Amino acid sequence: MGALGLIIKREYKARVSNRSFIVMTFLSPLIVVGMIMLITYLTQLNQAGKQTIVVVDESGLFYKEFESTEDIDFLDLSPAGIAVAKDQVEDQNYFGLLYIPQNIKNNTSGVRFYGNEAPAIAVLEGIEEQIETKLTNEKLLDRGVDLDLIDESQTTISVSIEDFKGERTSKISSWIKAGAGGGAGYLLMMFIIIYGNMVMRSVIEEKTNRIIEVIISSVKPFKLMMGKIMGTTLAGITQFVIWLLIGGGLLLFLALYLDLNPLENQSAVGNMSVTNMDKIELIVLDILNLPLLKLAFFFLIYFIGGYFLYSSIYAAIGAAVDSETDTQQFMLPIIMPLMLAIYVGFFAVIENPDGSIATAFSMIPLTSPIVMLMRIPFGVPWWQLALSVSILVGSFIFTVWFGSKIYRVGILMYGKKPTCKEILKWIKY
Amino acid sequence: MTDLLVAEHIKKQYGDYTALNDLSIVVPKGSIFGLLGPNGAGKTTLIRIINQITMPDQGKVYLDGEPLSQKHIINIGYMPEERGLYKSMKVGEQVIYLARLKGLSKEEAGKRSRYWFERLGMMDWWNRKIQELSKGQAQKVQFIVTVLHRPKLLIFDEPFSGFDPINASLIKDEILQLREDGATILFSTHRMESVEQMCDHIALMHKSNKVLDGKLVDIKREFRTNTYEIGIETADDTAESRDRLHADLMNELSGYWEINTARFKTINEYDLKLKVKISENQTPNDLLNYLTGKGLINHFVEVIPTVDDIFIQTVNAN
Numbered sequence: 212m213g214a215l216g217l218i219i220k221r222e223y224k225a226r227v228s229n230r231s232f233i234v235m236t237f238l239s240p241l242i243v244v245g246m247i248m249l250i251t252y253l254t255q256l257n258q259a260g261k262q263t264i265v266v267v268d269e270s271g272l273f274y275k276e277f278e279s280t281e282d283i284d285f286l287d288l289s290p291a292g293i294a295v296a297k298d299q300v301e302d303q304n305y306f307g308l309l310y311i312p313q314n315i316k317n318n319t320s321g322v323r324f325y326g327n328e329a330p331a332i333a334v335l336e337g338i339e340e341q342i343e344t345k346l347t348n349e350k351l352l353d354r355g356v357d358l359d360l361i362d363e364s365q366t367t368i369s370v371s372i373e374d375f376k377g378e379r380t381s382k383i384s385s386w387i388k389a390g391a392g393g394g395a396g397y398l399l400m401m402f403i404i405i406y407g408n409m410v411m412r413s414v415i416e417e418k419t420n421r422i423i424e425v426i427i428s429s430v431k432p433f434k435l436m437m438g439k440i441m442g443t444t445l446a447g448i449t450q451f452v453i454w455l456l457i458g459g460g461l462l463l464f465l466a467l468y469l470d471l472n473p474l475e476n477q478s479a480v481g482n483m484s485v486t487n488m489d490k491i492e493l494i495v496l497d498i499l500n501l502p503l504l505k506l507a508f509f510f511l512i513y514f515i516g517g518y519f520l521y522s523s524i525y526a527a528i529g530a531a532v533d534s535e536t537d538t539q540q541f542m543l544p545i546i547m548p549l550m551l552a553i554y555v556g557f558f559a560v561i562e563n564p565d566g567s568i569a570t571a572f573s574m575i576p577l578t579s580p581i582v583m584l585m586r587i588p589f590g591v592p593w594w595q596l597a598l599s600v601s602i603l604v605g606s607f608i609f610t611v612w613f614g615s616k617i618y619r620v621g622i623l624m625y626g627k628k629p630t631c632k633e634i635l636k637w638i639k640y
Numbered sequence: 641m642t643d644l645l646v647a648e649h650i651k652k653q654y655g656d657y658t659a660l661n662d663l664s665i666v667v668p669k670g671s672i673f674g675l676l677g678p679n680g681a682g683k684t685t686l687i688r689i690i691n692q693i694t695m696p697d698q699g700k701v702y703l704d705g706e707p708l709s710q711k712h713i714i715n716i717g718y719m720p721e722e723r724g725l726y727k728s729m730k731v732g733e734q735v736i737y738l739a740r741l742k743g744l745s746k747e748e749a750g751k752r753s754r755y756w757f758e759r760l761g762m763m764d765w766w767n768r769k770i771q772e773l774s775k776g777q778a779q780k781v782q783f784i785v786t787v788l789h790r791p792k793l794l795i796f797d798e799p800f801s802g803f804d805p806i807n808a809s810l811i812k813d814e815i816l817q818l819r820e821d822g823a824t825i826l827f828s829t830h831r832m833e834s835v836e837q838m839c840d841h842i843a844l845m846h847k848s849n850k851v852l853d854g855k856l857v858d859i860k861r862e863f864r865t866n867t868y869e870i871g872i873e874t875a876d877d878t879a880e881s882r883d884r885l886h887a888d889l890m891n892e893l894s895g896y897w898e899i900n901t902a903r904f905k906t907i908n909e910y911d912l913k914l915k916v917k918i919s920e921n922q923t924p925n926d927l928l929n930y931l932t933g934k935g936l937i938n939h940f941v942e943v944i945p946t947v948d949d950i951f952i953q954t955v956n957a958n
Contacts, residue, residue: 221729420727421722422724423724424720424722427693428718429713429738429741
C-alpha cells in the first residue's frame, strides 16, 4: 500500500471511529424522522375533533349536497329557521353555521358563514365549489340545457412538449426537473459544507497536535492533503449511505405500519379524484423520462470536482490558522459562492434554464457544480457541458496546487493569525 | 565516502528575512554532530531543508554523496522540537502507521516496534491512547517513531527537553548505542551544555550564519586560555590570620602570573579560590610546583572553555 493509501485509510478510520461522528451518524436520521413524526402528529392534533357545521338552506337546493366527511359533519336545520339554528349552534358549541338565502339564484352574494373561528381554507373552498357547481347546473337546467350532453362533450387537453430530437417533456416535468436538479445541487452544497469543514478540522487537529512535521518529513504535503480529503470524503459517503438507509427504512416502516403517511394528511380535504391519479402517473412517467443516466453521471463528476475544489480551499484555510475560532474570517468567501449558486439555481435556472445568467454561472467553477446540476435535467448542449467540466477540472487542479502551497507553509506557522495578504505571500516561498 | 551529509552554500529567504545565509556544513559518517545556536539562528530551517520539508533558495544538500531526493526520506529519522502524535490514536497502531509511511512493511513495522517497546519497557502502553500517557511517556514513543526505520541519519531537535533525568540518560544511552550500530546523529539545540558532552563535531550558528565549526576538541584547544582554577588551603585557622595569609599569597602570585578571584563549588570552606593564567611558555607543572609549598592544594584544574563561552567570544569578536 502506498503512502496515499495509508493516509486515506488512517483518515477514514480516525473519522468513523470518532465518537461524535458515530453518534451523529445514528442519531441524525432518528432526529429527522422524529421531527417528521412530530410535525405529522401536530398537524393531526390541529385537525382533531369532528367539526359540526349547521346548514340553514332557505332555497332548499343544497341541503342534500353537503355530505358529511371524516372531519366535518353537516347538520341540516333548514326547517327550524335561522334564529333557532343560531341559538342551537351556540348551545351545542358547534363549529359554525352556513346560511344560504332563498333568492340565491338571483343574488349570489347572500351566502354567509357564521362562526367564532374562520374555517380552514380547504373547507371553505370545498363548500364554495359545491354551491357553485349546483347553482351552475340549476341555471343550465332552467334554461333547458341537457346536462348529460355537457358531460359527454367535456374534453381535457394536455399539450405534450417535444424538442426536435424527439425528447418529450411536459409542463409538470419542468417542476420535476427543477426539483431533481435542485435536490442534487442542494445535496452537493450540504456535502461541501459538512465534510469540507471536517477536512479543515482534521488539518487543524494535525497542526495543533504538532504531528504535522513528523508526517511531512515522510510524505509530500500534496499527498497528505489529498489523502485527508479523500479519507474524509469516504467517511462522508459512509455517513450519507447510513443516513439514507436508516432514515429511508424508518420512514418506510412508519408509513406502512403506523399509517402516518405525511403526504396523505397534507391533502386536507382528502378525496383524490381521478384526474389526480392521472397526474401521479404522469409524474412517475416524467421521472422515468428524466435523463437519469446523464444526471447520475454528471452528478458524480460535478460532485467530485466541486467537492474537491472546495475541500482543498478548506484544507488550505485549516493549514493557515491555529484554531477553529480563527477560521471565521475565511468562512464567508466559501459560503458566499455556494449560497449564490443555490439562489441563482432556484431563481434564474427555473425561470430560464438556458438564459445568460444561468449559463454564465454554470461555467464559473465555484458555482458551476450546483448550477449545472440544476440545468442538466432541462437539457444542456454538450459543448457547454464539456467547457464547464474542463473549467472545473482546470480550476480544481489549480486550487489543489494553490492549496498545497499554502498548506506547505501554513502548517509550519504557529502562533500568528495570518491575514489574506500574508497568505498570498506564502505562495512565493 | 566519509561524510554522510554535506550541505553547500544553503540560502533561504522568507520574504525580506534571511533565514539562512550561505551556510555550509559537513557531517562525517558515524559522528555526533551538534548544531548549536540561540533561538532564531536558523537551525530549524536548516533541519527542515535537510528533511525536504522546505526547499532552499540556493545551495545543494548531499546525502551519502547523492543529491538529496524523495527516496532519501527513509534514510532520515527526525524528531522535531515540537513533539506531536495523534492524541486519540492507539500508541502501537500509531507507531506502525508512521513507520509504514517511511516505507516499512506492516510485518516489519510490527516486529520492530514490539522490539523497541519491550526494550524501553513500554509494552503495557501498546493499546493505550497518547492522550492517556504522560508527557515523558509520549516523548519515548516519539523517540521510537524516529528511530524505528533504522535511518542512516538521525536528527534530534532539542532531544532532551521534556525528559526527566532518568529518561534523559536512558535516551542518551540509546542514542550512543545507535551510533555504535552505525547511525550518524545530528543534534540541534540552543541549550548548548545539554549536548556538549556527547558531540564530537559542532557547528555554531548565529543570526542565519555559521560562525564556527569543526571537531569539538580542536575548537576547544583553539580557545584554551591557559587558565587554571586553584583551591588552596593555607595553614591557619583563625579568620583574621587566614585573610592576611590569603592576601599575602595573592600578592605574591600576582608578581608572576595574572590572577583573579574565582568562584567555584568545593567542599573546603576556607580555600583561597583563584583563577591563574600562565604564559604560553610555561607548563601547569611550574604553577603547581610553586604552589606546593604554600599550602594544601585541594583543587587544580584547567579552565576548559564551554561552548557557551566560545560562542559568546566568537559572536563578540565578529
